[in-house]
Amino acid sequence: MKLVVIGTGYVGLVTGVCLAKFGNRVVCVDTDASRVETLRGGKVPFYEPGIEEMMNRNVAEGRLSFATSAGEALAEGETAEVCFITVGTPSAPDGSADLSAVEGAARDVGRSLRGPLLVVVKSTVPVGTHERVKAWVSEELKKRGQEPEFLMVSNPEFLREGAALRDFLEPDRVVLGVESPEAAERMKSLYSFLDSGRLLFMDLRSAEMAKYASNAMLATRISFMNEMANICERVGADVDHVRRAMGRDSRIGPSFLYAGCGYGGSCFPKDVRALRDFASASGYHPRILNAVEEVNENQKDVVFEKLALHLGDLSDKTVAIWGLSFKPKTSDVREAPAHRLILSLLEARARVQAHDPRAIEETRSALGDHRGLLYMHDLYDAVNGADALAVMTEWDIYRQPDLLRVRKLLKNPLMVDGRNLYSLAEMQRLGFDYLSIGRPSILGAGS
Ligand SMILES: NC(=O)c1ccc[n+]([C@@H]2O[C@H](COP(=O)([O-])OP(=O)(O)OC[C@H]3O[C@@H](n4cnc5c(N)ncnc54)[C@H](O)[C@@H]3O)[C@@H](O)[C@H]2O)c1
Structure with missing residues (x-):
């Protein structure tokens, strides 16, 4: 199967490299020409254990290549069946998710789409974004006077940097929001390297929401434990003992109970902010999320x-x-x-x-x-x-x-x-x- 992956950050490169390993022909696209140059030279522009070796093996065996435009990737050779959108969705100044890179990628797809395609959004995007992606692709197709069929899939990514290859190849679950049984079947065959029990099919809005809810839950645990730590310091308890006691409770579990100097990274901070933003826009006042962020800023x-x-x-x-x-x-x-x-x-x-x-x-x-x-x-x-x-x-x-x-x-x-x-x-x-x-x-x- 020919696949195109738009965006070669942590998520895009891992997706492309891992799916190439199973025999697919993958073109990874990035508008950052110097990044593509680096990748073509056999170097990965960020540190992630094991990825450089796996990437170079796939390139050497002819299954993986790089391009600077989605047009070039979709036009060249056989018709692509699946196109992943894995571009960044950073915070805008008002805390909402900045979707300009997603829009750019969607419009690039619309400008170059030739045959029936599955458009799979892996970027973390606010609930309802798949409808906007569909509209952006359709607008570009209309400008060309063309109507190739395409189906939307929401397939949020849960990998962790530092363990990204293993998380992609052996995930706890794969969330798949689909709009038709046909899209579900095609995603099932793409993920046939996994036991089908790990594939969780649902509607697109729930899939988009599942990603934010998961990250918000993890951020909440961190802020909760940081709050416990701050109280421990003032009352003369030791949060390490408290953590061990809590983690043994099977209803709580031991993960994400470590106190520290606050969470950072490319996901938790921006995703908590974006969830807060679209929750507020929907008319709901998110009290817990506000507190999670306030505790983290303080920490x-x-x-x-x-x-x-x-x-x-x-x-x-x-x-x-x-x-x-x-x-x-x-x-x-x-x-x-x-x-x-x-x-x-x-x-x-x-x-x-x-x-x-x-x-x-x-x-x-x-x-x-x-x-x-x-x-x-x-x-x-x-x-x-x-x-x-x-x-x-x-x-x-x-x-x-x-x-x-x-x-x-x-x-x-x-x-x-x-x-x-x-x-x-x-x-x-x-x-x-x-x-x-x-x-x-x-x-x-x-x-
Ligand atoms: N990094 C993680 O651990 C992680 C985990 C799960 C989900 N996510 C989500 O996945 C998405 C991507 O995250 P990332 O960390 O891989 O991003 P990143 O910022 O590392 O990389 C994004 C890449 O997309 C490229 N790009 C932007 N617009 C483009 C376009 N129109 N065409 C082609 N390339 C374009 C950029 O040049 C950049 O190289 C985000 O929504 C993020 O929230 C990230």
Whole structure:
């Protein structure tokens, strides 16, 4: 089967590469010519474990290619049967989902569509967007005086960056909103590598909503636990014990119960905002979603507040930061809590020595150059001579570092751990002043 995938970000490239692996002929399209150039050169422009090897194997075996326009991809060779739309849907300034890339992709499809096609929207889009996509495609077809048949499918993606290939190939479920039994049959054959029990068919609006509801639920759990952590700190409880007790309750379960320095990334923040926006537009006042976002915004400042409280005037201080990506195993820095911290520190005229195993270049291009901001390629160099270390991402290399060496390199033995990576007893034994999230503080070493 020939497939076209529009957008070569995390979702598009993973979709294209994985479906090519099963023998389909896939053309991945991106309007960013330099990105296409990079992909044609055998390089993936972001870090995702395993994808580069799988991509290059598919290219070498002739099943995967890249194009800079949907027109070129749809026109060349055999007629495409399925076209995925996997472009970004970032927040607009008012919090709604910016659908301009989706509209661009839909119109490109309408301008080039030749035969019957399944138009599958994988981007996360507000409920009802499939109707707008259908209208955009139809408008372009009408301009050409053509009427090839096309069917809409909503197939929101649930992959997690850092585990994207496995999540695509072995998903918990595949949500498929379809408008006809024929579309359902065709999606079933596309996903025939999965046990059919994992395919959940439904109407298109419910499929679009299922994605937002899932992300909002996960964001809610995070904000809920951050709120519990903030209360624990004030009443002398330890959120780690509380988490373990809660997670053993089969009605609650252990996932997504970790307190920390707030959620970031390319999905939760914008999806909670977009859901709030279209809920409000529908006449409903979303109380829980407002609170989830408010708690998260507050949580992103917690590490800075702890540093300021314990270091006092920051203008002559140097702070080391471990972790710049919004979570481990990805170079994605969109809305990363570390960025908020860096900007707050720079505003307070502190110097920053930042380390990350994968996301330095991404951070540099997101934040630009600042006189007080140094990027270090070694985690111990970042700590050298600093007045404090802040841990912002739970990369594996930060889990068991040489903590004694860290303490000796720090000018002042203060660590603020935004991810609760280390044991309180160990940090006390090593002589740190150690502040984490929702756990008792260890103080006295630096005084
Ligand atoms: N990243 C994730 O973990 C994840 C997971 C699930 C769902 N999603 C959703 O999937 C969608 C895509 O996310 P992403 O992170 O892969 O996006 P991304 O921002 O990483 O990539 C999108 C790509 O689309 C390209 N593009 C934009 N307009 C185009 C057009 N008209 N034609 C061709 N290419 C075009 C851009 O140049 C870019 O390379 C979003 O709606 C997102 O919410 C993302």
